[in-house]
Amino acid sequence: MDKKIAVIRGDGIGPEIVGEALQVLDDVAKLYGHEFTYDDVDMGGCAIDKWGDPLPQEMLDKCVASDSVLLGAVGGPKWNDVPGPMRPEKGLLRLRAGMGVYSNNRPAKIWPQLAAASPLSPAIVEKGIDFIIVRELIGGIYFGKHETVEENGELKAIDELTYTESEIERIGRIGFETARKRNKQLCSVEKSNVLDSSRLWKKVMHKLAEEYPDVILTDMLVDNCAMQIVKNPSQFDVIVTENMFGDILSDEASMITGSIGMIPSSSLGSSSCGLYEPIHGSAPDIAGTDIANPIGTILSAAMMLKYSFDMPKEADCIEKAVSAVLDAGYRTADIMPTDVEEAQKCVKIGCKEMGKQIRLHLRKEK
Numbered sequence: 001m002d003k004k005i006a007v008i009r010g011d012g013i014g015p016e017i018v019g020e021a022l023q024v025l026d027d028v029a030k031l032y033g034h035e036f037t038y039d040d041v042d043m044g045g046c047a048i049d050k051w052g053d054p055l056p057q058e059m060l061d062k063c064v065a066s067d068s069v070l071l072g073a074v075g076g077p078k079w080n081d082v083p084g085p086m087r088p089e090k091g092l093l094r095l096r097a098g099m100g101v102y103s104n105n106r107p108a109k110i111w112p113q114l115a116a117a118s119p120l121s122p123a124i125v126e127k128g129i130d131f132i133i134v135r136e137l138i139g140g141i142y143f144g145k146h147e148t149v150e151e152n153g154e155l156k157a158i159d160e161l162t163y164t165e166s167e168i169e170r171i172g173r174i175g176f177e178t179a180r181k182r183n184k185q186l187c188s189v190e191k192s193n194v195l196d197s198s199r200l201w202k203k204v205m206h207k208l209a210e211e212y213p214d215v216i217l218t219d220m221l222v223d224n225c226a227m228q229i230v231k232n233p234s235q236f237d238v239i240v241t242e243n244m245f246g247d248i249l250s251d252e253a254s255m256i257t258g259s260i261g262m263i264p265s266s267s268l269g270s271s272s273c274g275l276y277e278p279i280h281g282s283a284p285d286i287a288g289t290d291i292a293n294p295i296g297t298i299l300s301a302a303m304m305l306k307y308s309f310d311m312p313k314e315a316d317c318i319e320k321a322v323s324a325v326l327d328a329g330y331r332t333a334d335i336m337p338t339d340v341e342e343a344q345k346c347v348k349i350g351c352k353e354m355g356k357q358i359r360l361h362l363r364k365e366k
């Protein structure tokens with residue numbers, strides 16, 4: 001199969017981690033007889049420097065015209081003082097909205113080899129951590145009006161949060177469908193004791209539940225959910241929630257699995273053209289040092305193969321190669337065990353070497 005992939009390397013560690021993922025994709029293409037072509041897209045700080053815009057229209061057009069998009073990360077201190085609409089992250093929000101990808105799927109799964117890297121106690125980790133957060137991606141407070149006005153001699157900042165029934169219904173369906181393919185338990189997370197948008201969220205979810213009698217729907221307030229994720233994560237199968245709550249909870253969920261560097265994500269709308277990215281940011285503190293973990297990006301590429309290109313065997317091969325590399329004791333700095341004895345059983349390697357090891361194991365796993 002021939003597939004055209006729009007590639008956004010972005011800022012900070014973005015070019016390093018995407019470089020490794022592309023080499024993995026090249027090897028998969030050779031092993032399974034596919035042809036992947038890459039179309040480079042500037043987005044984020046690098047696009048501001050080059051074009052004066054975090055996502056010029058022609059770059060967005062390239063993404064929409066591709067079979068899918070692979071993204072590293074954008075942003076960094078260099079662009080912190082850029083005015084709001086021109087910030088690197090605005091490019092990302094425009095990309096998600098322009099591609100119409102309203103559903104962000106973030107798995108939180110502990111790799112057994114990394115149990116010692118989880119900050120949770122072994123008694124909690126032993127019960128297992130394997131759930132998915134389905135986050136609404138192109139609505140809510142991130143897409144509302146933002147303004148700062150002067151009132152009574154002081155500044156007042158306003159961020160608008162809205163959701164329509166149809167916006168909630170389409171993400172709710174993804175939540176129910178995802179749960180249906182797993183353990184059939186859906187937890188809808190909101191703040192209905194305070195927010196009108198959350199009360200509407202809850203009402204729409206319960207109406208939808210009538211169409212999915214095989215799925216058990218529960219409700220949870222977001223503050224309780226933040227606590228339950230660290231106290232008893234094994235209770236969750238699928239969590240469905242709005243944009244900002246999902247952003248925060250998925251970072252928390254990633255940390256209990258060991259490292260933010262391990263977690264991939266997929267964002268999909270009504271077409272098969274998806275956006276695939278690790279959930280972390282551009283990690284400017286470690287950029288250019290070859291210590292970033294490329295696994296989240298490599299697993300994002302695997303998700304692309306599975307969900308957008310219908311290549312489950314190829315995706316599986318990548319996942320098995322990652323698992324085999326972890327079995328062999330290879331670790332980037334972020335997933336090294338903190339315990340001295342455990343650390344002695346591992347080999348600390350950099351970003352490039354991790355990519356190379358995964359490629360070596362691909363051949364064995366096919």
Ligand code: NAD
Binds near residue numbers: 261262286
């Ligand atoms: P971050 O995720 O970039 O970094 C948080 C911490 O995790 C840092 O200590 C970093 O070194 C570490 N880390 C992140 N990814 C890692 C990896 N692959 N391997 C090893 N360690 C890793 O979050 P931040 O520091 O809050 O944000 C930095 C910049 O990234 C900001 O400009 C922010 O706006 C941007 N950002 C971009 C995205 C995106 O592009 N999707 C997402 C979040 C943040």
